Amino acid sequence: MRIALAGNPNSGKTSLFNAITGGRQKVGNYPGVTVERKEGKASTPSGLVLSILDLPGTYSLDSRTPDETITRDVILGRVTTEEAPTLLVAVADATNLERNLGLVLELKALKKPLVLALNMMDLAEKRGLVLDLNVLSRELGVPVVPTVAVKKEGIIELLSQVEKELKQGQYGQAVRDFQTEWVLPSPVDIRARFSEVDRVLSLSVKTAPKPSLWTDKIDRVVLHPVWGSVLLFLVLGLMFQAIFTWATVPQDWIKSGISFLGDTVRKLMPEGALRSLLVDGVITGVGSVLVFLPQILILFLFILLLEDSGYMARAAFLMDRLMGRVGLHGRAFIPLLSSYACAIPGIMSTRTIENRRDRLTTILIAPLTTCSARLPVYSLLIAAFIPNVTVLGPLKLQGAVMFGLYLAGIFAALFMAVVLRKTFFRGPKPSLLMELPTYKWPSLQSVFVGLLERSKIFIRRAGTVILSLSILLWFLASYPKPPASAVEPAIHYSYAGKTGHLIEPLLRPIGFNWRIAVALIPGFAAREVMVSSLATVYAVEKGERAEGSGGALGQVLAKDWSLATALSLLIWYVLACQCLSTLAVTRRETNSLRWPAFMLLYMTILAYGGSYITYHLALWAGLG
Amino acid sequence: MSVTVRLGSLKKGESGTIVSVEGTEIISRRLLEMGLLEGAQVDVLHESPFGKDPFAVRVRGALIALRRSDANLIEVKIK
Numbered sequence: 001m002r003i004a005l006a007g008n009p010n011s012g013k014t015s016l017f018n019a020i021t022g023g024r025q026k027v028g029n030y031p032g033v034t035v036e037r038k039e040g041k042a043s044t045p046s047g048l049v050l051s052i053l054d055l056p057g058t059y060s061l062d063s064r065t066p067d068e069t070i071t072r073d074v075i076l077g078r079v080t081t082e083e084a085p086t087l088l089v090a091v092a093d094a095t096n097l098e099r100n101l102g103l104v105l106e107l108k109a110l111k112k113p114l115v116l117a118l119n120m121m122d123l124a125e126k127r128g129l130v131l132d133l134n135v136l137s138r139e140l141g142v143p144v145v146p147t148v149a150v151k152k153e154g155i156i157e158l159l160s161q162v163e164k165e166l167k168q169g170q171y172g173q174a175v176r177d178f179q180t181e182w183v184l185p186s187p188v189d190i191r192a193r194f195s196e197v198d199r200v201l202s203l204s205v206k207t208a209p210k211p212s213l214w215t216d217k218i219d220r221v222v223l224h225p226v227w228g229s230v231l232l233f234l235v236l237g238l239m240f241q242a243i244f245t246w247a248t249v250p251q252d253w254i255k256s257g258i259s260f261l262g263d264t265v266r267k268l269m270p271e272g273a274l275r276s277l278l279v280d281g282v283i284t285g286v287g288s289v290l291v292f293l294p295q296i297l298i299l300f301l302f303i304l305l306l307e308d309s310g311y312m313a314r315a316a317f318l319m320d321r322l323m324g325r326v327g328l329h330g331r332a333f334i335p336l337l338s339s340y341a342c343a344i345p346g347i348m349s350t351r352t353i354e355n356r357r358d359r360l361t362t363i364l365i366a367p368l369t370t371c372s373a374r375l376p377v378y379s380l381l382i383a384a385f386i387p388n389v390t391v392l393g394p395l396k397l398q399g400a401v402m403f404g405l406y407l408a409g410i411f412a413a414l415f416m417a418v419v420l421r422k423t424f425f426r427g428p429k430p431s432l433l434m435e436l437p438t439y440k441w442p443s444l445q446s447v448f449v450g451l452l453e454r455s456k457i458f459i460r461r462a463g464t465v466i467l468s469l470s471i472l473l474w475f476l477a478s479y480p481k482p483p484a485s486a487v488e489p490a491i492h493y494s495y496a497g498k499t500g501h502l503i504e505p506l507l508r509p510i511g512f513n514w515r516i517a518v519a520l521i522p523g524f525a526a527r528e529v530m531v532s533s534l535a536t537v538y539a540v541e542k543g544e545r546a547e548g549s550g551g552a553l554g555q556v557l558a559k560d561w562s563l564a565t566a567l568s569l570l571i572w573y574v575l576a577c578q579c580l581s582t583l584a585v586t587r588r589e590t591n592s593l594r595w596p597a598f599m600l601l602y603m604t605i606l607a608y609g610g611s612y613i614t615y616h617l618a619l620w621a622g623l624g
Numbered sequence: 625m626s627v628t629v630r631l632g633s634l635k636k637g638e639s640g641t642i643v644s645v646e647g648t649e650i651i652s653r654r655l656l657e658m659g660l661l662e663g664a665q666v667d668v669l670h671e672s673p674f675g676k677d678p679f680a681v682r683v684r685g686a687l688i689a690l691r692r693s694d695a696n697l698i699e700v701k702i703k
Contacts, residue, residue, distance in 0.1 A: 097685075099659045431691060
């Protein structure tokens with residue numbers, strides 16, 4: 001038996017899903033789209049096993065986002081790979097029945113078996129709701145069960161009610177004629193639907209709940225013209241601090257774990273192609289991505305907490321005007337912010353943006369924000385080339401350059417947003433229309449389950465995409481083998497080396513030598529790999545290389561490159577799309593090859609132009 | 625005595641009752657679904673720090689943020 005949960009956003013639907021399934025759930029995607037599909041199992045008091053599907057939140061069946069389309073299509077049985085649900089559980093926020101019951105009536109019109117869960121009943125009662133459940137159920141024509149999902153109250157009652165309805169469906173009526181036809185409601189229909197809501201509520205509600213006093217109080221600070229912005233700034237500051245400092249401890253554990261694993265394999269296995277594949281290809285490649293897991297988890301922890309508590313919508317509200325100036329939706333703020341850790345979760349979180357043009361613009365500029373994979377390269381080059389002199393007070397030149405690179409990324413992203421909105425994505429300014437939900441304490445279970453899902457997705461990706469790419473790159477960098485009389489490092493004679501030499505003339509105008517060209521090839525798969533591939537190309541011995549701290553590699557580079565070349569490479573790193581995973585996730589999210597191709601093209605042109613100007617300005621300034 | 629004005633012209637702290645919701649079918653459907661319906665009372669509670677746009681109104685028990693240009697599709701009666 002397939003049961004689906006449907007409800008407005010912020011109705012506590014996911015908490016209810018977690019309470020029903022006890023956290024035992026399978027998370028995946030619907031085929032062809034990257035809408036998260038959550039399924040779990042539950043058994044009714046008499047032992048009937050149900051499969052429960054958590055559908056994305058929606059205000060109506062008239063869909064605007066991919067998430068909302070999935071909700072509608074699954075309910076209507078239009079998704080071919082998905083068994084149509086036998087029964088729907090409508091989840092409504094009991095503190096806001098005036099709006100939530102609109103969707104309930106729309107679902108009821110489908111004439112499928114339906115049970116209404118009145119969630120957050122405790123909060124509603126605390127705020128003064130006095131409600132006659134029998135009258136509500138009678139007038140709606142739907143069985144109603146009050147629940148408090150976060151306290152696991154009413155879950156058994158809900159499951160018994162579901163079971164009762166299923167039995168009636170099976171035995172009460174021999175044939176049940178499900179009308180799953182649905183026509184787009186006209187504005188007149190919507191008005192009529194809400195009039196019906198008002199009629200039902202006027203009969204069943206004795207006292208309506210008062211607005212949340214706490215939410216009003218908190219909003220007086222959070223949305224205050226001055227304090228609101230200060231608070232947003234502090235929240236973002238804390239988030240960055242957490243990503244870049246707290247994460248270093250577990251990152252160091254992962255790093256030493258990986259090098260221990262590499263060393264162990266190196267000791268245990270005889271020298272040869274297989275050992276090289278395992279150590280230099282698989283362990284180094286997958287390891288270089290796993291190192292980012294702590295940062296990504298901290299980022300998601302913040303996002304989940306901010307989202308669950310209700311703050312995220314306020315952040316979008318505060319930022320809307322600024323984002324609107326470059327033609328973006330206030331909601332684009334969250335994906336762009338996430339992209340500072342990694343563009344992949346950033347691009348994935350654009351799903352909440354309704355308008356396709358807005359969403360595509362946000363996806364296309366997301367990889368220009370300075371993700372953490374750029375940091376190892378920035379640190380290496382800055383430590384090697386920028387003297388750490390004091391500029392002003394506590395501000396040192398190295399820090400200032402790092403900050404400048406971040407600013408360059410923001411500037412490039414905003415610039416491209418304007419350009420894209422004026423060319424490919426012309427159209428009216430996106431409209432902002434969103435609910436600012438009542439504040440609530442984030443549910444620890446939801447946050448925990450959310451984090452667990454994210455780590456699974458990330459590790460699976462590292463285990464598949466990154467693993468195969470690492471093997472491919474290892475092959476390109478290792479074969480063919482150098483001749484016996486080789487003088488250059490082995491990579492020089494490999495396919496990667498040959499390609500580097502081949503493209504060198506193209507890169508000479510921006511100041512790159514063939515070694516940089518060679519290192520760029522593996523660096524194309526993932527930015528930070530450039531550091532280890534530079535080490536390979538310059539044949540810096542392992543052990544004496546201290547990554548990113550101006551160690552052996554930095555000294556070698558400082559001798560070999562001019563400052564102009566280093567600056568040009570830094571700008572290249574700000575602007576170029578050196579990340580296969582970003583292209584892969586863009587392909588999945590846009591469901592087309594066109595947009596990742598466009599992303600690669602425009603970013604390469606931008607990077608080449610930027611590096612060219614930087615290199616020649618630097619030469620002109622005598623830094624050659 | 626009451627006057628009819630556009631919702632987008634209300635300031636923080638002002639209230640009104642919705643008289644009509646206009647706009648293309650796509651936009652009006654969206655506004656209606658969020659509870660911005662004829663007869664509903666709206667209270668303007670918050671404004672963006674930048675140019676007071678967007679703003680947030682309480683309507684039918686929910687706090688809804690919208691831009692003033694969209695709010696101008698809605699006519700309200702004020703006292």
